[in-house]
Structure formats: C-alpha cells, structure tokens
Amino acid sequence: MKKEYIKHLCIRKLCILGVRKLNYLRIMGNSKLFKGSLNTIILKMLEEEGKMYGYEITQKVKELTKGELNITEGALYPALHKLEAEGLLDVEVAKVDNRLRKYYKLTEQGEKETVNRLAELEDFIRSMQQLVNPDWSIQ
Amino acid sequence: MAISKEEVLYIDNYLKFLGIKYLDVRLEILDHLASEFESTEKQINLGDFLRTKRPFVKNYENQWQKAKHWGHQKALIKRILGYFYKPNQLFIPICIGIFLGFNTTLLPKSLIAISFFISLIVPQCIHFYVYYKPVGIYKNIQSAKYILSIMALPSIFMYLMGIMAPIVKESPTVFYAYWFFAMVFNIAGLQEVMILKRQIVKTYNKLISN
Structure with missing residues (x-):
C-alpha cells in the first residue's frame, strides 16, 4: 500500500x-x-499609443498576447536604446508622482520605418503560412 | 499601491550603491523598478525585491552603452553615405571638393599642409567644446559620452597621418583623396554631435542644471 x-x-x-x-x-x-520582431512590436505599440514608458510597453504586450509573450526588461531596454540612437524614437522626461519618467515616442523617421517594418513582417507571416500550411494562408 | 517618496529615495540609493552614477540612466531604472514594485500583488519587502533585480541593474548600463555606441556609429555611416546619394546633401561633398580645388590652385605647398591640419584639428576642438559645455552635461548625463565616441572614427584620419605620410607625400592624388574623406567624416561627425547635443539638452534640461 x-x-x-x-x-x-x-x-x-x-x-x-x-x-x-x-x-x-x-x-x-x-x-x-x-x-526577431521585438523592434517592430515596440514600434507598433508606440504607433498605436503615441507615447509610452518602458514598463508600460512590457505590460501592454503581455496583456495583448494574453501572457504568451513576456518581454523582459533585459531585452526591452537595449532595443529601445538602439531605436533611439538610430533616430527612430524621441525621448521625453516628465515628472510622474514622486519620480521622473522617460517616455518614448516615434519620430517622423520612426513613423515611416514602422510602416515599412510592418509591411515586411506581414510579408514574412504570409510566406511562412504558405510554407507551413498552404490551406490557411492569407489571400 | 503607489510607492512613497522614501521608497523612491531608497531605490535611488540602492542604484547609487550598485554604481549607477549618471542621472539619465538612473531615472529610467528607478522608474521601471518603482512601477514593477507598485504593480506586484504580493506583499514583498522592497529590499528583497531590489535584490531580485540586481542582474538587470548590473547589465543595464553595459547594454545601454553597447546599443547606443553602435546606434550612433550606424547613424554616422548612414549620414556619410547620404552625402553621396541624397540630392539635398550633395552640396556638402561638392563644397569640400571646391575647397580642396581652391587649396590646390591658389595656395603654396607650405600653406596647403597648414590648411590640411587646421581642417582636421578644428572639428576635434569643436566637439570637445560641445562636450564640456555646459558643465552639467558630461557630469550628469551618460548620453553625453557619445559626443566623444561619435568623433572617434573621424579622428582616425588625424592619427593615421603618421603612417600615411610616406604614401601621401609621393602621390598628390592620394593626399587629396585622403583629405577629402577626412573632411567628409569630420563634417558628418560634427553634424551628428550637434544633433545629439540638441537632443540631450532638450530631453534632460532638468537634470543638466542639477
């Protein structure tokens, strides 16, 4: 027993x-x-929301993907800083509650780049669907 | 639950303890940690929470430096290439060409050498001036360090002069090509430096005056 x-x-x-x-x-x-799509995800979030801060982006992505995608701070901030250095993001510092907060928003160049990258991603998804499951592919 | 002023101060001191010296770096980590702590549903001690975030804090500055450095170098290369294919920027290489032509036809050899060195030294002096003014910018802002790193590539032309001297002396064509590219790199570097400085002053004006 x-x-x-x-x-x-x-x-x-x-x-x-x-x-x-x-x-x-x-x-x-x-x-x-x-x-591979992290930068595009960030650009898309900022295109929709206008301006966002780091933690807000991680939470929004988590919420939209129902917890499937958890962007860690270790991946998010290098991506944000790279996009900022490339001139795709603009930074704004504002006082919120009892601390300073850094907001990111798209520059004019960033807006154009978002459109290009989303189109690229869409093409990629379409190609993948045609490869993996031709019956389900987007027409 | 909103975080108190004392807790914000505690996080700030913890970051200072971990060696996060610059204000622009510290403010983002502080806000991230404070936001995450505010949203945790479990009752957790702030000190314990911060200890779990130590690897993130430790890596943040390195990752920031790497991302920023390569981002600025990429922007510099893009700007240089833009001089040769963007119609609105073509006037820059044309002006450099006219300047070099003026030097060749009008100046004696001794003055050409002086003109060459001045054209390489002046951009370097300007970028040092931009970096050190105002004082708060390089003391408090980590982003300002990239003013120096942007000009590292253009300054190579000055440092390589010792090695290049024998080749350059033999062939005037090589000398003028060398001078042309040195000026292109320096002007592009200065433009990037000015853009970065404007951004820093606009974004962190509150921190610079601290």
Whole structure:
C-alpha cells in the first residue's frame, strides 16, 4: 500500500515537472520566434499609443498576447536604446508622482520605418503560412 | 499601491550603491523598478525585491552603452553615405571638393599642409567644446559620452597621418583623396554631435542644471 502511494506520488511529481518543462519550452520557443520582431512590436505599440514608458510597453504586450509573450526588461531596454540612437524614437522626461519618467515616442523617421517594418513582417507571416500550411494562408 | 517618496529615495540609493552614477540612466531604472514594485500583488519587502533585480541593474548600463555606441556609429555611416546619394546633401561633398580645388590652385605647398591640419584639428576642438559645455552635461548625463565616441572614427584620419605620410607625400592624388574623406567624416561627425547635443539638452534640461 505504502509502495503504491509512493509510486503514485512520484508519477504525479513527474507529471507536474513535465507540464512545467513543456510550458517552459513553449514559452522559450515563442520567445525565440518573437525575438526577431521585438523592434517592430515596440514600434507598433508606440504607433498605436503615441507615447509610452518602458514598463508600460512590457505590460501592454503581455496583456495583448494574453501572457504568451513576456518581454523582459533585459531585452526591452537595449532595443529601445538602439531605436533611439538610430533616430527612430524621441525621448521625453516628465515628472510622474514622486519620480521622473522617460517616455518614448516615434519620430517622423520612426513613423515611416514602422510602416515599412510592418509591411515586411506581414510579408514574412504570409510566406511562412504558405510554407507551413498552404490551406490557411492569407489571400 | 503607489510607492512613497522614501521608497523612491531608497531605490535611488540602492542604484547609487550598485554604481549607477549618471542621472539619465538612473531615472529610467528607478522608474521601471518603482512601477514593477507598485504593480506586484504580493506583499514583498522592497529590499528583497531590489535584490531580485540586481542582474538587470548590473547589465543595464553595459547594454545601454553597447546599443547606443553602435546606434550612433550606424547613424554616422548612414549620414556619410547620404552625402553621396541624397540630392539635398550633395552640396556638402561638392563644397569640400571646391575647397580642396581652391587649396590646390591658389595656395603654396607650405600653406596647403597648414590648411590640411587646421581642417582636421578644428572639428576635434569643436566637439570637445560641445562636450564640456555646459558643465552639467558630461557630469550628469551618460548620453553625453557619445559626443566623444561619435568623433572617434573621424579622428582616425588625424592619427593615421603618421603612417600615411610616406604614401601621401609621393602621390598628390592620394593626399587629396585622403583629405577629402577626412573632411567628409569630420563634417558628418560634427553634424551628428550637434544633433545629439540638441537632443540631450532638450530631453534632460532638468537634470543638466542639477
């Protein structure tokens, strides 16, 4: 009886670990796919919202993807700074509550670049769909 | 739950303790940490929370420097290339060409050498002046460091002169080509420096005066 109970516990533990591992892999896999599109995602967010701060972007992306995509601060800020240095983003510092906050918004060049990058991404998705599942491809 | 003034000060001191010296870098990390702490639903001690964020804080400055450095170098190269294909910027290489033509035809050899060195030294002096004025800009703002890094590539023409001298002395064509590209790089660098300085002053004017 005791042996069976231990066996049952072990199987249960393994199942939990397995599900966790699968979830981890699923998230990691998605992250890798999303990684190449991170700059485009940021530009798109800013195009829609006007101006946003770093933490707000991570939360908005999480909300829109229902938790599927979690942009870490370690990935977000280098991307934001690169886009800023390339002249695609403009920065504004404002006092909010009891601290200063850095807002990012698109420059004129950034607006043009967003349109180009979204078109590129759309083409990529269309090509991928044609490759992976021709029946579902966007017409 | 909104974070109190004392807690903001605590985060600020923690960042100073971790070596985040510049205000423009600190303000963004501070706001991120404060926003995340405010949105955590669990009751957590601020000190414990900050300890979990230590790797992010430690990496932030390095990643910032890397992203910014390459971003500015890319912008500089883009500007230089733009001189040769953008119709509204073509006048810059044309003006440099006219200047070099004027030097060749009107100036004696000794004055050409002086003119060459002045044309390379003046942009370097201007960018140092831009970097050190006003004082608060290089003391408080990390972004201002890139004023120096932008001009690193154009300054190579000055430092390479020692190696290039024998080749340049033998062939006037190589000398004028060298001079032409040195001026193109320096003018493009100065333009980037001015744009960056304007941006810094506009964005961080509150921090510069601190």
